[in-house]
Amino acid sequence: MSLIWLRVALICYGVGLLYALVALNRTSETLSKVALHAAYLGMVLHFVSLTEAVVETGQLTLASVHNSESLLAFLIMVVFMVVYLIYKTTSPGIVVFPLVFLLTFIAATGQQPLVLTPVAAKGWLAAHILMIFAGYALLFLSFGASLLYLLQERALKSKVSTGMFARLPALQVIDDIGFRLLMLGFPFMTLGLVLGSVVAESTYGRVDFLDPKILLSVLMWMVYLIMVYMRLSAGWRGRRAALLASMAFAVAVVAWAANYFSGMHRFVAS
Amino acid sequence: MKFQLIGVNHKTAPVEVRERLAIPESRLPEACRRLAEHADVAEGMIVSTCNRVEFLANMKNGSGDLRAFLRDYFAVDMGPFESHLYEFREDEAIRHVFRVAASLDSMIVGEPQILGQIKEAYATARAVGAVRMQLDQLLTRAFAVAKRVRTETAVGSSSVSVASVAVELAEKIFGNLKGKSVYLVGAGKMSELAARHLLARGAESIFVANRTYDRAVGLAHKFNGQAIEFSRLHETCERADIVITSTGSPHFVFKREHGERFLARRRNRPMFFIDIAVPRDVDPEMNKLDGIFVYDIDDLQQAVASHVADRRKEAEKAEAIVTSEVQKFQARLQTLDVVPTIVSLHDHLETIRQAEIDRVRARLGTMSPDQEMAVEALTRGIINKIMHTPISTLKTAARDSESTTVVELVRRLFNLEDQEQQREKEKRAAASKSGSDPDPGASH
Numbered sequence: 140m141s142l143i144w145l146r147v148a149l150i151c152y153g154v155g156l157l158y159a160l161v162a163l164n165r166t167s168e169t170l171s172k173v174a175l176h177a178a179y180l181g182m183v184l185h186f187v188s189l190t191e192a193v194v195e196t197g198q199l200t201l202a203s204v205h206n207s208e209s210l211l212a213f214l215i216m217v218v219f220m221v222v223y224l225i226y227k228t229t230s231p232g233i234v235v236f237p238l239v240f241l242l243t244f245i246a247a248t249g250q251q252p253l254v255l256t257p258v259a260a261k262g263w264l265a266a267h268i269l270m271i272f273a274g275y276a277l278l279f280l281s282f283g284a285s286l287l288y289l290l291q292e293r294a295l296k297s298k299v300s301t302g303m304f305a306r307l308p309a310l311q312v313i314d315d316i317g318f319r320l321l322m323l324g325f326p327f328m329t330l331g332l333v334l335g336s337v338v339a340e341s342t343y344g345r346v347d348f349l350d351p352k353i354l355l356s357v358l359m360w361m362v363y364l365i366m367v368y369m370r371l372s373a374g375w376r377g378r379r380a381a382l383l384a385s386m387a388f389a390v391a392v393v394a395w396a397a398n399y400f401s402g403m404h405r406f407v408a409s
Numbered sequence: 410m411k412f413q414l415i416g417v418n419h420k421t422a423p424v425e426v427r428e429r430l431a432i433p434e435s436r437l438p439e440a441c442r443r444l445a446e447h448a449d450v451a452e453g454m455i456v457s458t459c460n461r462v463e464f465l466a467n468m469k470n471g472s473g474d475l476r477a478f479l480r481d482y483f484a485v486d487m488g489p490f491e492s493h494l495y496e497f498r499e500d501e502a503i504r505h506v507f508r509v510a511a512s513l514d515s516m517i518v519g520e521p522q523i524l525g526q527i528k529e530a531y532a533t534a535r536a537v538g539a540v541r542m543q544l545d546q547l548l549t550r551a552f553a554v555a556k557r558v559r560t561e562t563a564v565g566s567s568s569v570s571v572a573s574v575a576v577e578l579a580e581k582i583f584g585n586l587k588g589k590s591v592y593l594v595g596a597g598k599m600s601e602l603a604a605r606h607l608l609a610r611g612a613e614s615i616f617v618a619n620r621t622y623d624r625a626v627g628l629a630h631k632f633n634g635q636a637i638e639f640s641r642l643h644e645t646c647e648r649a650d651i652v653i654t655s656t657g658s659p660h661f662v663f664k665r666e667h668g669e670r671f672l673a674r675r676r677n678r679p680m681f682f683i684d685i686a687v688p689r690d691v692d693p694e695m696n697k698l699d700g701i702f703v704y705d706i707d708d709l710q711q712a713v714a715s716h717v718a719d720r721r722k723e724a725e726k727a728e729a730i731v732t733s734e735v736q737k738f739q740a741r742l743q744t745l746d747v748v749p750t751i752v753s754l755h756d757h758l759e760t761i762r763q764a765e766i767d768r769v770r771a772r773l774g775t776m777s778p779d780q781e782m783a784v785e786a787l788t789r790g791i792i793n794k795i796m797h798t799p800i801s802t803l804k805t806a807a808r809d810s811e812s813t814t815v816v817e818l819v820r821r822l823f824n825l826e827d828q829e830q831q832r833e834k835e836k837r838a839a840a841s842k843s844g845s846d847p848d849p850g851a852s853h
Contacts, residue, residue, distance in 0.1 A: 295581060296696060298708050309584035310679060374676030377699045 141195060144188035145209060145247045151181030152243055155236035158229075171229045178236065182216045185243070189213060207268070209246035212239045214276035222280065222316055228308045231316070234283030263338045270331030275391060277324030278363070282388045284317030285381035292377055314376050321384075325367050332360055355394035362387040412502035412547065415475040415494055416456075416463030419516050422493035430462040430483070430490070437530070438537045443482060445539035449473025452544040454534035456509075458526045460516055465506065467544045500735055503547060507731045510551040511558040512565065519565035519720050524555050543742065554734045561730060564723040567716035572603045574712045575683050575704070576610055579651055582681050582702060587611040592649030594618050594642065595656035596628045599685050603653050604632060616649060618642045620656070647671040653683045654690035661692040668695040685709070747803045750816050753825040754799065756832070758792045 158174030192206050219235045222228070291307045307313070335356070339345075347353060366383040369375040375383070417427055432440050432455060444453035444464065452467040464475050475496075476487055487494075497505045508514045512523050531548045534540040540548065559565055568574045576586075583589055589612045593600050596619045604615060615634030619625035622638055629636035637645050642662070646652060647670075656662055663682065671680060682703040684691040689705050696703040766788060776784070799819060806815035820826055 291581075292699070295578070295702050298704065298711070309580060310582045312584040315584075374678060376677055379699070 141188040141191035141206075142247065144184045144191065145243065148181040148184040148188060149240070149243045149247045151177045151184065152236065152240045154178070155181070155232060156240045159233045159236040171232075174232060174236070175223070175229055178216065178232070178239075179220065182213065182220060185209070185213045185216065206246060207272070208242045210268070211272050211275055212242035212246065214272050215239050215242075215279055218276050218280050218320065222320070226308060226312060226316060228312070230287055230307050230313075231280060231283050234286055235280065238279065263334055263341070267331055267334035267338055270327050270334055272331075274324050274328030274331050275395075277320045277327060278384075278387060278391060281317050281320035281324060282381075282384040284313055284320060285376075285384045288313045288317060288377060289381050317376075317380070317384075318370060321367060321370065325363060328360060328363055332356055352394065352397040355390060355397050359387060359390040359394050362390055411451075411468035411471050411473075412465070412497075412499055412543075413468050413473070413475050414463060414465045414497045414502040414505055415479070416461060417490070417493045417495070418461035418463075418514065421495055422490075426490060426493050427459075427462060429485075430457075430479075431459075432457045432462070437533050440482065441534040441539040442537045444478055445534075445537070447478045447481070450475075450478065452541055453478075453539050454530060454544055454548070456527055456530040458523070461509070461514075463509070465502070465544065467542075467547075500739055503738055504731060504735045506547060506551050507554045507734055508728075510548075510555040511727055511731060512555070513558070513724055513727055513731065517569055518724050519569075521565055524552070528552065546742070547738070550734070550738050554731060557734070558727045558730055562723040562726045564720055564727050567719050569713055569716050569720065571599065571685070571706070571709045571713060572606045574709050574716070575603045575653075576606045578683075578702075578704060578712075579607060579612075579681055580610065582679055583650060585611060588613050589650040590614040590616065590648060592616045592618070592646055592652045593628065593634075594646075594652060594654040594662065594690065595620075595686065596624045597655040597685070600653045600655040600683075601628065601631075603683060603685070607651060608632065612651065616645065618645075643667055643670075647674040647680075649680070650678075651681045651683065653685065655686045656690050658686070658690060659688055662690040663695060664692045665694040665698065668698045668701045672698060672700055683709070747806065747816055750819055750825065751800055751803055753829055754796065754819065754823055757823055757825060757828050758796060760828075762788050762792055 154177035155174045158170050161170055189206060189210060192209075215235060216239055219231055219239075222231055287307060288310065291310050291313055294307070295310065308316075339347075339353075348357070362383065366380070366387055369383065370380065417430055419427075434457075437455060437457065440455055441453060444450055444455060444466065447453070447466075449468050449470065450466045450473070451469050454465045456463045456465070464478065466475055466478075468475075476494075479490075480487055505514070510524055510527050512519050512521065515523050527548075531540065535545070568577045579586060579589075586607060589607075591604055591607050591612050591614070593604055593615065596617065604612075608615070615629065615632040616637055617625045617629040617632070617634055618637045618639050618641075619628070620639050622636065625636040625639075628634075646663075646667070652663075654662060668680075677700050679700045679702065682691045682695065682701065684703060684705040687706060691703050691705070693703060693705070695701050766784065773784070803815060803819060
C-alpha cells in the first residue's frame with residue numbers, strides 16, 4: 140500500500156521536476172504555482188506512504204531503514220516547504236525537485252532486500268537515522284542555496300537581468316536562506332553522528348574509526364564544521380561558500396554510498 | 410453612439426500649441442458644461458494635462474464637428490492649429506480613449522499618472538452633468554481596460570529611469586533596503602536623486618563626502634545624514650552598503666585594493682557601487698571581486714534601454730487587449746442602443762391601448778370581472794402580436810452593424826422621439842416636486 144502512495148507522490152514530484160526544467164529557460168508564474176501545489180500534494184502523500192510503511196513493518200526503525208531514500212526525499216521536501224513559507228520563493232525548487240524526484244524514483248521502483256544487522260539499541264538507531272537525514276536534507280538545501288547565490292551573483296555581475304534571474308530572490312535573501320539552513324543542519328548532523336556512535340558501541344562494544352563509513356562520516360562532519368566556521372568568522376559566501384558546500388555535499392554522497400563497503404554499517408545484503 | 414474625439418498631444422504638437430489649448434483645472438468644470446451644452450453635443454468631457462489636451466464628446470448626430478466648439482470656446486481661428494489636431498470618430502475614438510487610459514499613448518509608455526488624470530477629468534465632467542450615459546459607460550470601460558492591461562501585461566512594471574533602475578538593482582542585491590546605509594561621494598543632482606529614491610525604499614543612514622566640505626555638510630543636512638571629510642573617504646567607506654559616486658576626479662577614486670580592504674573589514678558582506686561619474690570613479694576591476702557590484706552610468710542606461718524595449722514588447726500585447734475590448738464594447742453599445750427603443754415602443758403602444766380602453770369604457774357598461782379580464786387580454790394580445798416582429802427585428806439588427814438605421818426607422822415610424830421627451834418632462838416635473846435630487850456628482 141505504501142508503495143502505491145509513494146508512486147502517486149512521485150507523479151506529483153514529476154510536475155515539480157518539469158517546473159525545474161522549464162525554469163532554466165524562462166519563468167512562468169502559473170507553472171510555479173502548479174508545481175508548488177503538486178509538490179505539496181506529493182509531500183502529503185509521501186507522508187502517508189511513510190506512515191503506512193511504519194504500520195506495515197510494525198516498527199519505526201525497520202521502516203526508516205527500509206525506506207531511507209524515501210525518508211530523505213520527504214525531509215528535503217519538508218525543508219523546502221518551510222523555506223517557501225518563510226521566504227515565499229520557489230526558486231530552490233530548481234535544485235530540490237530533481238533530487239527529490241530521483242530519490243523518490245529509486246524508492247518507488249522497488250525496495251532492496253534488506254538484512255538488518257542485529258542492533259541492540261533500536262530506538263537510538265531510529266533517532267540516529269532521523270537526525271542524520273534531517274542534517275542531510277538541510278545540508279543539501281543549503282548547497283542548493285549557494286548554487287542559486289552563484290547564479291544570481293553572476294547575473295548581477297554580467298549586468299543582464301532576463302530569464303530566470305529576474306525571478307530569483309535577492310542575493311542577500313538567498314544568502315540568508317543558505318546560512319540559516321546551514322546553521323540549522325549542523326546540530327542535527329552532530330547529534331546524528333553521536334547517536335550513531337552510541338548505537339555502534341552498544342552493538343559492537345566499540346567504534347571502529349577505520350571503517351570507511353565512519354571515517355567518511357567524520358570527514359563530512361569536519362568539512363561541515365569548517366564551513367560553519369568560515370561563514371561565521373570570515374563571512375564566506377558566494378563562490379567560496381559554494382565550493383565548501385559542494386565539497387561537504389560530495390563527501391556526504393560518498394559517505395552514503397559507503398554503506399555498501401562498511402563492515403559496521405551494513406544493512407544491505409551484498 | 411456618435412463618439413468624437415479631437416485633441417493634441419506631445420507627439421503632434423509642440424508645447425507652444427499645447428499651452429494655447431490647455432484648460433486650467435479651475436476652469437475645467439465650466440468648459441465641460443459649455444461643451445455638453447454645445448449645439449451638436451449630447452455629452453462631453455475634457456482631458457487637459459501637460460502632455461495632452463483632448464475633447465471627447467458623444468454627438469447628437471454624425472454630422473456635427475467638435476471644431477465648432479473649439480472655435481467658440483477659444484474664440485480663435487483654428488487654422489494654425491489644424492496641422493496639430495488629431496481627430497477620431499466612433500470605434501477609433503473608443504480605441505483612442507482605451508489606449509490613453511492604458512497609458513499606451515503616453516510619452517513614457519506604461520507610466521501610471523495618466524490614468525489618474527483621466528479619472529479626475531471624468532469626475533469633473535460627471536460632477537457638472539456633462540457625462541451621463543454612453544460616455545459614462547465608455548470611461549468606466551476604459552478604466553477596466555487600463556486595469557486589465559496593467560495586470561495582464563508587464564507594460565508598467567519595469568523601471569525606466571536611471572535612479573529607479575539603481576534602486577531596483579540595490580533591491581536585487583540586498584532584498585529589503587531597510588536599515589541599509591548609503592554613501593554619497595561627490596554631490597550632484599543625479600546622485601541626490603538616486604539617494605532620494607533609495608531613502609524612499611527604506612535605506613536609513615546617509616554619509617556624504619565631497620571635495621568641498623561645505624557642500625558635503627549642506628547635502629548631509631538635507632538628508633539628515635553625516636558629512637565626512639574627503640580625506641577620510643577610504644577609511645569610512647566600508648560602513649556603507651551602497652556607494653553612489655559622482656566626483657569630477659580624472660582618476661579612479663576607488664581601486665581594486667580599496668575594494669579588497671572594504672570586503673575584509675565588512676567580513677564579505679556585499680557592496681554596491683553606483684558610479685555615475687564621467688570619467689568613471691570606480692575601477693571596473695572592482696566588479697571582479699566577490700561581493701562587490703559595480704554599475705557605471707552606461708550599465709544603468711543600458712538597463713533603462715532594455716526595460717524600455719521590454720515595455721515596447723509588452724505594449725504590443727496591450728494593444729491586442731485594447732483591440733478586443735473595443736470590439737466587445739461596441740457590441741455591448743449596439744445592444745444597449747436598441748433597448749431604449751424597445752422600451753419606448755412598448756410604452757408608446759401601452760399608452761394608446763390604455764387611452765382606447767378608457768375611451769370606450771362608458772359605452773361598454775358595467776362588466777363582470779371576467780369580462781373586464783377578457784377585454785384586457787384581447788387588447789394586450791393585439792399589441793403583443795403587432796410588436797413581435799419589430800422587436801425581434803430590432804434585436805437581430807443589434808447584432809449587425811445596420812442597427813442604427815433600423816433603430817432610426819422604427820423611431821421615426823412611431824414618432825418615439827417626441828414621446829420620450831414628453832415622458833422625460835413629466836418625470837422631471839415629478840422629481841422636482843418630490844424634491845429628490847439624483848446626485849450627478851457621485852464619482853467612483
